[in-house]
Amino acid sequence: MSDDKKTPAAPAAPATGGGGAGKILGILLPAIIAGGASFGGAKFASGHQAPAATVAEHAEAKAPGPTLALEPFLLTVPDGTKKAHAMKVTIAVEFDAASVKGEEGFKTLVPRIRDSALSYLRTLTYEEVLDPTASDTMRKDLLEKTQTSGAPGAQRVLITDFVVQ
Numbered sequence: 001m002s003d004d005k006k007t008p009a010a011p012a013a014p015a016t017g018g019g020g021a022g023k024i025l026g027i028l029l030p031a032i033i034a035g036g037a038s039f040g041g042a043k044f045a046s047g048h049q050a051p052a053a054t055v056a057e058h059a060e061a062k063a064p065g066p067t068l069a070l071e072p073f074l075l076t077v078p079d080g081t082k083k084a085h086a087m088k089v090t091i092a093v094e095f096d097a098a099s100v101k102g103e104e105g106f107k108t109l110v111p112r113i114r115d116s117a118l119s120y121l122r123t124l125t126y127e128e129v130l131d132p133t134a135s136d137t138m139r140k141d142l143l144e145k146t147q148t149s150g151a152p153g154a155q156r157v158l159i160t161d162f163v164v165q
Contacts (some may be wrong), residue, residue, distance in 0.1 A: 010138045065097040065155060072161060073118055079126035087129060089121060090161035095145055099153020109151045116149035117142055129164050 069092040076084040093113060120141055128134055142157040 065095050066106070067158075068093045068095065068109065068113070069160070070110065070114060070117070072163050073114075075118065075121060077122075077124055077126045077129055077164070083126075085126045086165045087121070088161065088163040089159065091117060091142060092158040092160050093151070093154050094158065095151070096153045096155050112149040113151055113154075116145040120144055120145045126164070131163040135159060135162070 007157050045090050070090065072088050072090040074086070078084055124138075129138075139157050139159060143154060146154045146157060
């Protein structure tokens, strides 16, 4: 009868998924990926810093003077085929602090500035206003027109809103 007895099987070894090497890889792989991402982020961020000369120019810029925000200009500009396109432009004029005496000084300038700005904006074409490099030219020309309209203390023209359809 001793032959009829079965011997108990040996207990199975726990599954570790590759032994000790799997645990080490499970810990090191996320650490390596995180380190690589940190290094890449640091390299990317350091490549986008402003040059020292540009930072120095902005540090030396003087504080803005009194600013006159004008009501929006609504007008149409023609394209090459003479089709009219709606345009909305809002500008603000920055003055030298010594040239404007109180808020009453601003109020007397508004009609002249609006007239000169509107006269200039109506000369533009649709293709000109769509050119992204044209905004600097527009600012320069608007400043010149503003200064010749009787506001010699104007220092800068800011385009604060610009929509073309």
